[in-house]
Amino acid sequence: MRNKKIEFYKHNLSLTDKNNVRKVLDSIFLTTGEWVKEFEKKFSKYLNIKYVVTVNTCTDALELSLRYFNIGKGDEVITTPLSFIATSNVIEYCGAKPVFVDVEESTGNINADLIESKITSKTKAIMPVHLYGHMCDMKKIRKIANKYSLKIIEDAAHCIEGKRDGIRVGQYGNSSCFSFYATKNIASGEGGAIATNDKKMYEWLLKARQHGMSKNAVDRYSKKYEHYDMEFLGFKCNMTNIQASLLFNQLDNVEKFRSQKELIAKKYNKGFQKNENIKFPMVLEKTKHARHIYTIWVDPSKRDEYLHKIQNENIGVAVNFRVIHLMKYYKDKYGYKKDSFPIAEKIGDSTITIPLYPKLTEKEINYVIKSVNNVVTD
Ligand SMILES: Cc1ncc(COP(=O)(O)O)c(C=O)c1O
Secondary structure, three states: OOOOOEOOOOOOOOHHHHHHHHHHHOOOOOOOOHHHHHHHHHHHHHHOOOEEEEEOOHHHHHHHHHHHOOOOOOOEEEEOOOOOOHHHHHHHHOOOEEEEOOEOOOOOOEOHHHOHHHOOOOEEEEEOEOHHHOOOOHHHHHHHHHHHOOEEEEEOOOOOOOEEOOEEOOOOOOEEEEEOOOOOOOOOOOOEEEEEOOHHHHHHHHHHOEOOEOOOHHHHHHOOOOOOOEOOOOOEOEOOHHHHHHHHHHHHOHHHHHHHHHHHHHHHHHHHOOOOOOEOOOOOOOEEOOOOOEEEEOOHHHHHHHHHHHHHOOEOOEOOOOOHHHOHHHHHHHOOOOOOOHHHHHHHHHEEEEOOOOOOOHHHHHHHHHHHHHHOOO
């Protein structure tokens, strides 16, 4: 066993990022201000989507999107059971019902071919999750949404850089939601953003993230004082200048980070290729994977044993994800039983996430490959 742990994740913060935060700390405005505005402009340019509104988490971004579309009690939203709980929790926050659809065996993404069978008169939206950084079949999902006049809210927490079939993340969604949580491709501890081409939505979101106020603190401070009004009951989830300053320069490097992670993923693929007991999600043709996380799929009956053995080799691991519908809250509320969504359950019981970040050294990558192969032997 190695003495020094191979961490599950290491952030990419550079001296420039730290200096940017320093600039904010030395300024007047710690909260939402110029840094936030500039980051939003830069992110919208990167995504090629007209508007970006930053918030405190991707959870906020998803919830605000649902709220904007007036989704609430009596409504249904179609989504995947193989995701982080935030995806369906936001539907619950709004009083609507998450309706799960099983996933594809190859990628773990929502199976677009099964969506139509779950649409009822109550369905208002589809919330696809680009799992691990592999985009869903947005062409198919957009066709279905158009046919039934549904909104698409993309959970793009894993997928800033993704592209598939010539379509980028956010291009086919009514809104797309991003996370800058501590382990994400660019990270500010907590952080999130909503991207949309809808000007009305953009204007609503700017207010909704700050209590529904008509003016924010910068407006009041830097211009001739004007009173604010509260136009509707909003939320309090605006991003701060501190968070935005951390993200600003990381965004310039996001493609470089992705390429570095792509190389590591390829080394892992090669290293596990000969081990019949290790499978991993496919990357479909014409897909640019955002490479958020790298998971392997092993025998479900031995997954936990392997997980602990890999940990014992001093390698950080995670599970992405145990299925949502079998979490106590969802089982109790909706009566889900095992085998409700067999493919998602199988993946959820097989999956082990191993370290994937640009700071991994060649030696560490080789150690991970060797250790995992030594552990997963049957
Ligand atoms: C698929 C998915 N959606 C949503 C979220 C929520 O992101 P946040 O922690 O920024 O609220 C996460 C977080 O890990 C996630 O993995």
